[in-house]
Amino acid sequence: MNFFPSISDPPPRNMPSILASSPERCDRIGSMSVVAGLASGPDRFRTLYHLLAALSRASALEDVYEAALTSLLAATAADRAAILLFDDHGVIRFTASRGLSDRYQAAVTGHSPWQRGTLDAQPLVVADVLADESLAPFHDVLRREGIAGMAFLPLALEAGVFGKFMLYYAQPHECTPEELELAGAIATHVALATERKRAELERAKSEQRFQAILDNSANVIFLKDLQGRYLLINQRYEELFHVKKADVTGRTDYDIFPRELAERYQANDQAALAAGKPVAVEEIAPHDDGIHSYISIKFPLYGPDHAVTGVCGIATDITERKQLEAASQRLAAIVESSDDAIVSKDLNGIITSWNQGAERIFGYTADEAVGKPISILTAPDRPNEMPGILSKIQLGQRIEQYETRRRRKDGEIIDVSLTVSPVRDTGGKIVGASKIARDITARKRAERERASLLAREQESRRTAELLNRVATRLSLQLDLKKLVQEVTDLATTLVGAEFGSLFHNVTNEKGDSYVLHTISGGPPQDGEVSPMPRSADLFEATFRGESVVRCDDVTQDFRYGRNPPYYALLEGRPPVRSYLAAPVIARSGEVLGGLFFGHSAPGRFTESHAEIVSGIAAQAAIAMDNARLFEQTRWVQEELKRSNEELRLANRDLEIFAYSASHDLQEPLRTISISAQIIERNWQSRLQGEDGLFLGNILTASQRMGTLIEDLLTYTRATKHEEGPAASVEAASVLANVLETLQAQIEEAGATITATELPAVAIHQSRLAQLFQNLISNAIKYRGKEVPRVHVAADERDGWCVFSVADNGIGIDPQFAEQIFGLFKRLHGREKYPGSGIGLAICQRVVEQYGGRIWLDKSSPGGGSTFSFALPSRNR
């Protein structure tokens, strides 16, 4: 657009050289000196004066332009004038004009002899526009506009040209120097005024912008002078504290806030001023909803001369942040103080936080752990777990109470219980995972121990129950043969043996002893007599009655027979490798036999099995003992029954015999006797001398024989073996019965019978009664002149009951002590002391039947007698 001559060209020849040679005259400063330097008339003064007045009154740039135009038109011969300024793009435009058409303006807009910022620009006069070839393109426009002459006056400041005045002449016109001078002066003033105004506007705009920023800030912003008076507050301030800028400006904090707060604010302001640079302080301020906390950045405001003019403050509401901080701190404290490991990791599995609990549990410090991948904790046996967990987390899932194992820094493997949850950012996106791990090693160990204890307890209980049932079953089985088979079968099953065997000693009724064995699990074998197994080594320990033998592999054990066939307990079976044996020992210590179990696979018998077998062996011992006892008892009982039967038969025969014998003997005697009596009656008077005597003899003898036969019968009856066992009888009560029986004899003789305490004794009651009856009857019968006194006593010594019957009768010559016990033996005539002499004989037989003895303890003729008999004591 440079069709105007540029300023580097020499000034047009029309230019007054004065202006051309004194650039300082175009200086904007010192308007009055310029004015004074001109040879001006009073018009010029007046014009300038008006201009200045108008400029000082001007509130807006338009006013300035108008004033300028007015002055220009007044000061020059121009008909019309315009002011043009460069816009932001550097295009010169009409800003104000007088008398110019829009069309013209539009046509010449943008054309300027100078560019913006051109320095040292000089006025340019075109006296005759139509004569100027450089303006040729505009001739038409000019002509139409009626412009013949023009003058270009630059508007310039330090920064160069920023616009121009235009003077338009209707006639070609040569500007006089005064004209140009004046116009130049006006231009300078206007430039200054414009610039000032512009600057004002800029400042106002700047201020507005500044205020807008302040007002749009969420922070509380304020400005105070050195005395603490508010110079400026932003909108937020207004809103929060319910004040208006206008009200606050010039006031202090003391006018707005309570005293304590105001004091604090002031103090902080002073601190900022003292520091000479920004300080950050925490302040509180009252909101409608309570006290809020702020971080206030306060800094001293410096003026253009580096003097402090005031204090500026920007306060950020950190209440929420503080709350969050507090919550966060609490959380952090909880995390830190937690015994559990609380670890967070990002989505790549890198550890981002590590609390004290984690340090303790895993052994890594926070420094060591943070930044490392979480896989440092992986337990060797669970390599794929962590990725699995992470993928779950990424799906937003949570893992709760998941029990697993982890590896500590020192390599130890621990049991942990994990709870893993996703961590989200404020947008809700999952950015990582938070893991809480609890060390449950101790618990797990306790659980395992408990489980194993429980298992063992259950095992023991099962074993005990098992043994109980075994015991019950065995105790019911009294048949020895069946018993041993049951024992073998049971035991073999219980220990899981392939086969088992019970060897036991047996004694039969004849007293022969031999060894039987029963088999379980093998091919059926005759359980009868078999030789002792040849592999004595193997069985010896058991037959000696030593403890349970348990061997995981008997082929490897040097203690046992080395010849391979001997490993087989039975012929035709595979060799035994697992071996278990227990002796069966009776309560007396006698080794009843041995239980043996085998299995072709090694290591089949555990300690538990050994315990079971030991238990069964004990039960078996008891059961076998009982069975043996039972059998023996059975024999004895049978024997007893048999002998009892024999006795009964014998007794019966004896009775029959005795009775019929005595009866058959008695009958003829009776006939003899009756016949003799008849003869005696019929022939008594006629019998002479000795004939009568002989007849008498017949009678006497036959009577005597009759008595003897009776006595014999009595003796036979009295001395037969009593059937049944001799129960224990109370001698005292037997004596009482006997005394009742002898009542008549006792009364007739006036006898007194006394007795000491009498024990119980093992003898048939009737027999003891016989003994007492015979002895006491004798004692009374063989009395002397005194009233008979009989004393019965008893004494237990050395396992014998010794009874004694002492009387005060006629006594016995000791030389006859043995004789008197003979059958039918008497020491006195029958006439004096009746009786056949069988009493003592009966007593002797009776006593001897019970293994006892009877004897004449002491006696002397006329000194009474004491008979004693000893019977086995009941307690023997």
Add this chain to the structure above:
Amino acid sequence: MLLVEDNPTDVFVIREVIERCELNLNLHVATDGQDALQYLQSLATVEEAACPALVLLDLNIPKVDGIEVLRRLRSGSRCSRAPVIVVTSSTAETDRLAVQRLGAEAYFQKPKSLAAYMELGNLIKQYVSTG
């Protein structure tokens, strides 16, 4: 009156006892059980014959013993009600009981003394049927 007894000495004595009773009854003696039963049987056939006023019965007799005779007498149709005194040397309690059960009137133990034998007379007088 019927006497069933095989021992002549006893027969002799018992005859004397009966005579002392002055009952004026015929006495038939049977020396064994069979004989006795036949006699009793014969009574059954004779119309006019009356049952014995008394039967003195020894138990220890040949052929058919006294218990059996008594049983048959008591269970028979003739003279089953005839009074019976058992005169025996048996001391067996079983005999005494059997005799009692079979409805004998008395049980007389043959004594050893002659004098005691005379006691039988009282029993005879007591039990002989008079009608």
